[in-house]
Amino acid sequence: MLPTAEGSVLLSCLRLAHFSDPHLPLPALPHLREVRFKRILSLLSWGLNRRQLHKWAPLCAVMRDIHSTHPDLVALTGDLTNLGLLSEFLQARRWLQDQNLPPTLLVPGNHEAVVRESSAAKEEIWAPWLHQDTSQNHPPLLVDKGVALIGLNTAVPSLPFFATGRTGLLQLSRLADCLETTRAAGLCRVVLLHHPPLRHMVQDRKALTDLEALQDVLRNTGAELVLHGHSHRATTTTIPGTDIPVIGTTSASHIPDSPEKAAGWNCIDIEPQTKSWRITVQRRALAANGQMHAHGSSHIFTRPRPEASDG
Numbered sequence: 001m002l003p004t005a006e007g008s009v010l011l012s013c014l015r016l017a018h019f020s021d022p023h024l025p026l027p028a029l030p031h032l033r034e035v036r037f038k039r040i041l042s043l044l045s046w047g048l049n050r051r052q053l054h055k056w057a058p059l060c061a062v063m064r065d066i067h068s069t070h071p072d073l074v075a076l077t078g079d080l081t082n083l084g085l086l087s088e089f090l091q092a093r094r095w096l097q098d099q100n101l102p103p104t105l106l107v108p109g110n111h112e113a114v115v116r117e118s119s120a121a122k123e124e125i126w127a128p129w130l131h132q133d134t135s136q137n138h139p140p141l142l143v144d145k146g147v148a149l150i151g152l153n154t155a156v157p158s159l160p161f162f163a164t165g166r167t168g169l170l171q172l173s174r175l176a177d178c179l180e181t182t183r184a185a186g187l188c189r190v191v192l193l194h195h196p197p198l199r200h201m202v203q204d205r206k207a208l209t210d211l212e213a214l215q216d217v218l219r220n221t222g223a224e225l226v227l228h229g230h231s232h233r234a235t236t237t238t239i240p241g242t243d244i245p246v247i248g249t250t251s252a253s254h255i256p257d258s259p260e261k262a263a264g265w266n267c268i269d270i271e272p273q274t275k276s277w278r279i280t281v282q283r284r285a286l287a288a289n290g291q292m293h294a295h296g297s298s299h300i301f302t303r304p305r306p307e308a309s310d311g
Contacts, residue, residue, distance in 0.1 A: 011272045014145040017071035019265035020229025021079040021251035023054040027091045036115040038160045039083050046082050058263035058286050059253035065284055065292040069267055073144055074101050077229035078109025078194035089122045104129050105142040108155035109194040110165060116157040138178040147270050148182040152193040154208055163206040165195035172217050179221035186307055188270055188277045190225045201231050215239055224277055224303040232261060234283050236299050245301050247281055256286045277303045
């Protein structure tokens with residue numbers, strides 16, 4: 001049973017840290033049994049390009065900055081790995097444990113599903129952060145101080161040279177039910193997914209293939225905020241036909257070679273008011289001198305806050 005956020009009680013402000021796409025350095029080459037054509041392509045991409053762009057130093061700066069703000073919850077929207085290797089999942093687990101983060105909801109990215117293979121062992125490795133409850137008929141869910149983080153897994157294997165994602169009908173049905181249930185409980189609903197739920201934010205070969213169906217669910221059931229990664233860009237937009245904010249972020253490990261792509265994260269304060277949620281999003285970014293700073297002015301959204309139903 002979900003905790004409710006009664007309209008007559010003003011909960012304390014919640015701080016949410018959102019970061020994405022850390023692309024931890026490759027710990028080892030694939031075992032022979034893990035070699036696939038697409039993994040070879042991804043390995044070449046890593047060796048020729050991404051390993052020069054994604055470094056430990058920017059990621060460490062981002063994580064220090066996150067810790068300094070004392071968030072209540074963390075939203076991590078995927079792509080901790082590069083080739084989706086078992087060794088990478090194990091490395092990511094050690095890294096997450098070392099970070100000693102507050103309660104965190106992690107949704108996988110396309111780099112976690114480079115090729116089609118059994119995912120059960122990998123899901124078990126990341127279980128403390130995936131919050132999957134097989135006994136319940138709802139998506140991954142993390143609730144604190146009247147805020148519900150709701151996860152969508154868009155990571156599916158795709159053809160070589162593609163990085164598309166998909167939610168699927170079952171996930172969308174469960175998402176719709178969860179959004180209704182959390183709305184009835186008076187919670188602020190924050191949806192997490194890796195791929196942007198909008199067109200033209202990435203190339204078609206990297207896009208979410210059933211984004212229209214997801215948009216329909218969000219239009220019909222509502223949400224207070226949507227967070228994503230994948231684009232490696234800090235963006236602010238809305239779901240078409242709604243005022244639901246959609247927030248993206250750069251990679252948390254990208255070198256500060258340009259302001260548009262420099263490593264960063266989103267510092268999000270969610271403040272309950274009598275009849276609304278006041279959501280403040282401040283972009284934090286890494287400067288060329290290695291210092292973290294507020295990048296641009298903050299975005300403030302006022303979202304309706306229905307009272308929890310008695311049922």
